[in-house]
Amino acid sequence: MKTDCSAVSATFDLNIFLKNLPNLPGVYRMLDKNGQVLYVGKAVNLKRRVSSxxxxxxxxxxxxLMVKQVHTVETTVTRSEAEALILENNLIKALSPKYNILFRDDKSYPYLMxxxxxxxxxxxYRGTLKKPNQYFGPYPNGYAVRDSIQVLQKVFRLRxxxxxxxxxxxRACLLYQIRRCSGPCAGHISQEDxxxxxxxxxxFLNGKTGELTQVLHHKMQQAAERLDFEEAARYRDQIQALGLVQSQQFIDSKNPNNPNDxxxxxxxxxxxSVCIHWVSIRGGRHVGDKSFFPDVRHDPEPNGQDYAEAFVAQHYLGKSKxxxxxxxxxxxxxxQTALNxxxxxxxxxxxxxxGERKVWMKMAEQNARLAIAQHRLQHSxxxxxxxxxxxxxxxEADGLQRLECFDISHTQGEATVASCVVYDEQNIQPSQYRRYNITGAKAGDDYAAMREVLTRRYGKMAEAQANGETVR
Structure with missing residues (x-):
C-alpha cells in the first residue's frame, strides 16, 4: 500500500509541510521551481529524514547545492524500508534526477539462452526472461556470451x-560438416539424444564439470565395450575439450565444481573519481568483468561508500542476482533484505x-584503480x-557541451539519407542519433540535402522551445 503526498508549488509552505509529514517509511522527491526532479531518496522515517x-x-x-534549489517536495509512503528502497531505485532509473548517483550504463545485460x-x-539473448526457455548469466558483455556459445558448439554441438x-x-548446413552442430534439422540425431x-x-553451465566428466567417461567405456569406437572417440573428444576449457577459464582452481554464481x-x-569494477563468475568460470563510472560532476567530494551502495541497488534490484x-x-x-x-x-x-577469494579481490581492486587512471586520461x-x-x-569551451554532427550519403545520387550523431554529457550518445530520409532535394545535391535536414531538425527545436518544451 502506497500513499502519495505532494506539495503544490504555488502554495508550498516548508514549515507546514514538514510538521505534517508522517513518521513512516517512504520515498521523497525534491523538485526545483520548474518542476524538475532534483533528487529522489528513501527514508525509514519521512518526517525525520526530510526535515534533516x-x-x-x-x-x-x-x-x-541541491537543497538551495529545492522549491517543492513530494513524498510516497510505503509499507517498509525495503519497499521504499525498491521504489526509490525505480524512480531514479525512470527520472534520472540531477543530484542522485547515476550509473549511465544501465542497459540490460546479455544472457545465454x-x-x-x-x-x-x-x-x-537480451531482454525479459521468459518461460519455458532456460537462461544463464547475466554476462558482462556480448563477447563473454559468444565465447560460451563457441565452447558449447565444440563440446555439445547444439544448434x-x-x-x-x-x-x-x-539437409544439414556447414556447421554440421565441421562438427559444430549435431544436425537435428536433417534427422542426424534423435530427439532423445x-x-x-x-x-x-x-x-556444464551450472559448474558441475566434474560430475559431467564422470558421466562422459562412463559413456565412453560403455561404447568401447560395445566396440562402437566411433562413439567412444566422440566422448573422448568431449572430455578433452572440457579439460581444455576448464584449464583456461576456471578461476577457482581448488573447487571448479562449485555451482555458485x-x-x-x-x-x-x-x-x-569513483569506479566500481564488477567481476562475474558463473559456474566456477570467470566469464568477464566491467568497470562502471558514476556521474560525479555535481559532487565535488564524492563519498565512495554512497556510490557503491547506489551501484548495488541499481545493478541488482529487479534483475538477476x-x-x-x-x-x-x-x-x-x-x-541486503531487499535483494534477498x-x-x-x-x-x-x-x-x-x-585465500583464493582474497587474491580475486586484490586483482579486482587493481583493475578498478587502473580503470580510473585510464578514464581520467581519456577524459583529459x-x-x-x-x-x-x-x-x-x-x-568558449563551455558553449560546446553538446555537439550534433550531420552527414549526407546516397547511392549514386539516389536514396539520399542524412545522419546525425550526438556528443553530450561528455560522451557520445548513440540513443540520440537520428537518421532522416531526404525527399525535397535533387539527386546528388548534398548542399540542398543538408539545408533540408538542418531546417527539419532545428525548425522543430525552435518550435518546441517556443512552446516551452525540450527536444533532444
Missing part, C-alpha cells in the same frame, strides 16, 4: 540457427575474504579536443 535537509548544515557539497523447443536453440531456418531445412546433449550443456565488486575512489556477492565495502542491512526478498533465497554477502584528452575545437570556432 532543512535543519542541518553539515551536508556534503552535492546535497548542499536455451529455448524450450523439442530441439532447443542456443542463442545470445544455433533460427527456428525459421531450422524448420525448413532438408539431443535432449541428453542439452542436459550435459546445462550441467559469484560476483566480485571492487570500489576504488581516487582524485575525485548471484548466490554470492563479494565486495570490499559493506552493504546496509535494508539493501527478490532472489527468493539467502545471498551470501562477503566483505572479509581469505577529450577535454583538450573540445577546447581546441572551441579555439578554432572562436567560442
Amino acid at each position: 535537509y532543512f535543519q542541518k548544515n553539515d551536508h556534503s557539497p552535492r546535497i548542499t 536455451l529455448s524450450g523447443h523439442a530441439f532447443p536453440q542456443m542463442a545470445y 544455433t540457427c533460427e527456428d525459421s531456418v531450422f524448420e525448413h531445412r532438408d 539431443y535432449q541428453a546433449s542439452v542436459h550435459e550443456a546445462v550441467t 559469484i560476483d566480485l565488486l571492487a570500489l576504488a575512489a581516487e582524485s575525485g 548471484p548466490d554470492v556477492i563479494i565486495s570490499n565495502f559493506p552493504l546496509p542491512e535494508v539493501l 526478498q527478490e532472489h527468493g533465497k539467502q545471498i551470501q554477502f562477503v566483505t572479509k575474504t581469505i 584528452s577529450q577535454q583538450n579536443r573540445i577546447e581546441e575545437l572551441a579555439r578554432v570556432l572562436d567560442m
Whole structure:
C-alpha cells in the first residue's frame, strides 16, 4: 500500500509541510521551481529524514547545492524500508534526477539462452526472461556470451540457427560438416539424444564439470565395450575439450565444481573519481568483468561508500542476482533484505575474504584503480579536443557541451539519407542519433540535402522551445 503526498508549488509552505509529514517509511522527491526532479531518496522515517535537509548544515557539497534549489517536495509512503528502497531505485532509473548517483550504463545485460523447443536453440539473448526457455548469466558483455556459445558448439554441438531456418531445412548446413552442430534439422540425431546433449550443456553451465566428466567417461567405456569406437572417440573428444576449457577459464582452481554464481565488486575512489569494477563468475568460470563510472560532476567530494551502495541497488534490484556477492565495502542491512526478498533465497554477502577469494579481490581492486587512471586520461584528452575545437570556432569551451554532427550519403545520387550523431554529457550518445530520409532535394545535391535536414531538425527545436518544451 502506497500513499502519495505532494506539495503544490504555488502554495508550498516548508514549515507546514514538514510538521505534517508522517513518521513512516517512504520515498521523497525534491523538485526545483520548474518542476524538475532534483533528487529522489528513501527514508525509514519521512518526517525525520526530510526535515534533516532543512535543519542541518553539515551536508556534503552535492546535497548542499541541491537543497538551495529545492522549491517543492513530494513524498510516497510505503509499507517498509525495503519497499521504499525498491521504489526509490525505480524512480531514479525512470527520472534520472540531477543530484542522485547515476550509473549511465544501465542497459540490460546479455544472457545465454536455451529455448524450450523439442530441439532447443542456443542463442545470445537480451531482454525479459521468459518461460519455458532456460537462461544463464547475466554476462558482462556480448563477447563473454559468444565465447560460451563457441565452447558449447565444440563440446555439445547444439544448434544455433533460427527456428525459421531450422524448420525448413532438408539437409544439414556447414556447421554440421565441421562438427559444430549435431544436425537435428536433417534427422542426424534423435530427439532423445539431443535432449541428453542439452542436459550435459546445462550441467556444464551450472559448474558441475566434474560430475559431467564422470558421466562422459562412463559413456565412453560403455561404447568401447560395445566396440562402437566411433562413439567412444566422440566422448573422448568431449572430455578433452572440457579439460581444455576448464584449464583456461576456471578461476577457482581448488573447487571448479562449485555451482555458485559469484560476483566480485571492487570500489576504488581516487582524485575525485569513483569506479566500481564488477567481476562475474558463473559456474566456477570467470566469464568477464566491467568497470562502471558514476556521474560525479555535481559532487565535488564524492563519498565512495554512497556510490557503491547506489551501484548495488541499481545493478541488482529487479534483475538477476548471484548466490554470492563479494565486495570490499559493506552493504546496509535494508539493501541486503531487499535483494534477498527478490532472489527468493539467502545471498551470501562477503566483505572479509581469505585465500583464493582474497587474491580475486586484490586483482579486482587493481583493475578498478587502473580503470580510473585510464578514464581520467581519456577524459583529459577529450577535454583538450573540445577546447581546441572551441579555439578554432572562436567560442568558449563551455558553449560546446553538446555537439550534433550531420552527414549526407546516397547511392549514386539516389536514396539520399542524412545522419546525425550526438556528443553530450561528455560522451557520445548513440540513443540520440537520428537518421532522416531526404525527399525535397535533387539527386546528388548534398548542399540542398543538408539545408533540408538542418531546417527539419532545428525548425522543430525552435518550435518546441517556443512552446516551452525540450527536444533532444
